[in-house]
Amino acid sequence: MTSPSGAPGPGGPDPRRPSLAWLLLPGLGLLVLAAISVSLGAGDFSFSGLLAGTASESWTLLVASRVPRTLALLLAGMSLAVAGLIMQMLVRNRYVEPSTAGTTESATLGILCLMLLAPDTPVIGKMLAATAFAMAGTLLFLGILRRVPLRSPFLVPLIGLVLGGVVHAVTTFFAYRHDMLQSLYAWTTGDFSGVLRGRYELLWIGFGLACAAYLAADRYTVAGMGQQFTTNLGLNHRRLTLMGLLIVSAIxxxxxxxxxxxxxxxxxxxxxxxxxxxxNMRRSVPWVALLGGSFVLACDVLGRLVHPPYEIPIGTVVGIVGSALFLLLILRRKGANA
Incomplete structure (x- = not known):
């Protein structure tokens, strides 16, 4: 149940648990999508050749490219979906996630600053710099929310989109001045076409953070009920918020x-x-992760099937499908509150 502000609420009827068959359905769909993802591509590949043991090139392609790409899609989808759930619980608004709160744009600005000041920094250093900037951008977003009267839940993502637009404009200006617009485009448009073995392993960090969020799911469920309620139960709301935002920023x-x-x-x-x-985050996190991975896989498969052997970047496909679903969600919420 949600409050009039769009925030998760503590009350309301407990939803009925889905049957076991219904819970298994997303898992089966995920396996099917993973198999389709592995089989797609410009190179010659067949499962029959693998089973016969006569196609060494197919094994090399599978291990070096197809499996890493599919794993990268799964890990990114699972961790980003969980990050969105955490942010919604902490901000207490259903329309917030990293791309509507300035978090992603701030991370991109951090990468650009490091590329300009220390271009030889390894990938792990870029990740740490991006995390620090993403954390700062998210805290700025929360600080703005505390100073703006929110008469509608839709003002929250609107503020985040405006903040993200400002940060992105600053990033684009400096990228243009230093002839790095092409690199900026690569960072702002999701694309897994270049993912190979040895170039996706950082995503396991995001998956580990999503698992850590699951272990603390009960605490974040309480934090989603407000600072006073959390404090009355003996929990440190400020610490929970900072840890949650750190997980979201790192992912x-x-x-x-x-x-x-x-x-x-x-x-x-x-x-x-x-x-x-x-x-209830304890119950929701596994299914959020499962559906997040499935959604990303489905969008990637769609992007590769539209005009083979070329492909549409997954960031474009998810942006189109996600924005349409976002509009449907807003219309549904408005209809329910009418």
């Missing part, structure tokens, strides 16, 4: 460093899951 940074920006994912998937499972 967003890892994905941006590895593959670029994937918008709206952390907004659509948690809202879809909450319609069935409610606001």
């Amino acid at each position: 967003a940074s890892v994905v941006v460093v590895t593959a670029g920006n994937i918008p709206f994912l952390g907004l659509i998937v948690p809202n879809a899951v909450s319609l069935v499972l409610g606001d």
Whole structure:
């Protein structure tokens, strides 16, 4: 149940648990999409050749490219969906996620600053710099929210989009001045076409942080009920908020460093899951992760099937599909509150 402001609420009827068959359905769909993702590509590949043991090139292609790309898609989708759920619980608004709060744009600015000041920094250093900038941008977003009267839940993502636009404009200005617009485009448009073995392993960090969020799911469920309620239960709301924002910032940074920006994912998937499972994070996190991975895989497969052997970047596909679902979500919420 949500409050009139769009925030997760502590009350309301407990939603009915789905049957076991319904819970297994997303898992089966994920396996099917993973198999399709592995089989697609410009190179010659067939499962029959692998089973016969006569196609050594197919094994090399599978291990070096197809499996790493599919794993990268799964890890990015799962971790970003969980990051969106955490941010929605902490901000207490259903329309917030890293790409609507200035977090992703701030991470991109951090990468650009490091590329200008210390271009030889290894990838892990870029990730740490992007995390620091993403954390600062998210805290700035929260600071603005505290000073703006919010008469509508839709003002929250609007403020985040405006802040993200300002940060992106600053980033574009400096990238243009230093002839780095092409690199900036690569960071702001999600694309997994260049993912190979040895170039996606940072995403396991994001997956580990998503697992850490699951271990603390009960605490974040309480934090989503407000500072006073959390304090009355003996929990440190400020510490929970900072730790949650650090997890969100690190996940967003890892994905941006590895593959670029994937918008709206952390907004659509948690809202879809909450319609069935409610606001209990302990129950929701596994299914948010499962559907997040499936959604990213489905969009990637769609982008590769539109005009083969060329492909549409997944950031573009997710942006189109996600924005349409976002509009449907807003219209549905407005209709429910009418």
